[in-house]
Amino acid sequence: MNDTARTRTALPVFDDVLAAAARIAPHAHVTPVLRSHSIDAIAGCELHFKAEHLQRAGAFKFRGACNAVWSLSDEDAARGVVTHSSGNHGAALALAARTRGIACHVVVPEGAVAAKLAAIEAYGATLHRCAPTIAAREIRCAQLQAETGAELVHPYTDPRVIAGQGTAALELLSDATPFDALVVPVGGGGLASGTALAVAACSPRTRLHLAEPSGAAETWASMQRGERVTEFTPDTICDGLRGTLGEPNFALLHAHGARVLKVDDADTVAAMRLFWQRTKQIVEPSSAVALAAVLGNRETFDGQRVGIVLSGGNVDPDALPELFARG
């Protein structure tokens, strides 16, 4: 097994997070940590928001994508990268590829939101449309890999991606005073498992909580059962959290003993509205779910110092009526 193959299959470790931090430093923003005294008063605890909605391409996803792209040898990089995602990962990988001047292919399902596809194209990626099924997009990805030799960068199971996502928590935890708790959203588990690596190494007494929509709570079910649950039909407005928890992601999260807090969409919308009003910052539902988890579990966080990773801010203004109707 050569180094690249090992990288693609082994579980990442904390050293990979440190290496990712150094690798992405020339390209990614060190995002600010925001405070709101009025939200603290409502929550009954001290909240520190890691503002990944201000990350390049509008989400933490750029960290993992950038780490994957800059982990490639020059030879591999020359053949480009490929992924399937019509959301934040597609845009993030497109921008990451541009930082290295290499090709990026993004497989997108028919019917994906036009504005999101336009964003991916604006970063210079080539779109490849396929039928809106998992089988169709995996076949199309495999075809593109065969045709171009491009490297597949999976949105959340790729160890380079997991390590990259862990750098957000690494920055947050570098604050002077230790956190009692960290709360991050969980979907496929890239951010969550990368955060677990950072917490375990930098601040083992900090409790890691995962915020998950009630309508896509297979991570909660997986942690309850102690094995990965993959059978579920997501029903949530948190479009970034509809994916199925990945295998390496489950392995890392289960080993870490992360707790899952389920959140109803209505509470997520209420938290998003509150955050918008008090901070004038646009975060997407998949981020607001973490604040909602804190607001809905006061006894768990009462008086604590809590870090929240605001994962992204890519909300389509035209989607607002539908979003607020759910709140």
Place this chain on the structure above:
Amino acid sequence: MNDTARTRTALPVFDDVLAAAARIAPHAHVTPVLRSHSIDAIAGCELHFKAEHLQRAGAFKFRGACNAVWSLSDEDAARGVVTHSSGNHGAALALAARTRGIACHVVVPEGAVAAKLAAIEAYGATLHRCAPTIAAREIRCAQLQAETGAELVHPYTDPRVIAGQGTAALELLSDATPFDALVVPVGGGGLASGTALAVAACSPRTRLHLAEPSGAAETWASMQRGERVTEFTPDTICDGLRGTLGEPNFALLHAHGARVLKVDDADTVAAMRLFWQRTKQIVEPSSAVALAAVLGNRETFDGQRVGIVLSGGNVDPDALPELFARG
């Protein structure tokens, strides 16, 4: 005429802006200056956004209100302050009064937006409802002054308010490289005339442009005629810019030779949407009008270094779908 009476009637000068900056420093935020390379590329110039939507109470209005409140003698302050405004000035004065621990009375018209009134009350002010006419609110204000001895702080003609609003531009202009142009919204003219004082003293070669909604363009008409126009019926989504340009405001702006750029509401909404998407910041239409003025007058600003004061971010999330439908 005692000092207080003089303060209330004379035109403010640049020294008043400097004094205001010192006076409000313990209470107001020095807001950041935001950049967006992607918006620069679209605008064809270099834009520096003074982020007053991140000011306390969500708008630059806190500066003027705070300066007025902290200009009072202890004796006068003990009797409180009063104003009529259901918008940003009402909330700003309420918060400013709270920083000094004094009473604040806000006269609001029947039918004002409940969320805005709740915000004013949350800052500790007492609401006084009146019929939705100018006469009714002036009578109610006069009654309250007579009953309580409270000091009237007009939203934009009060010289202490004008001087306070000028501190936003003072901070922006303290950047190293001089600006070719500054663009600020104009409604009653508090921010605009305060900015004129700062520009004239700190950076006289910087051109001051005022962005005004086409549907409430009495400042444009006033500058064309060389005398203050007060007869007009505002029709604009920019709720902060519907007021009539004040007398001292006109005097200062006319003397300065500020240029007015008229902006259609549809362009304001498009600019708000662009700013939302690229920066994840919520600014209100009355702020986005200034960006829209730049985008709509490319030849005027081509290649220039331009400062924009983003006046505020108090948008009711529930009003957003309707707003965006106007764009």
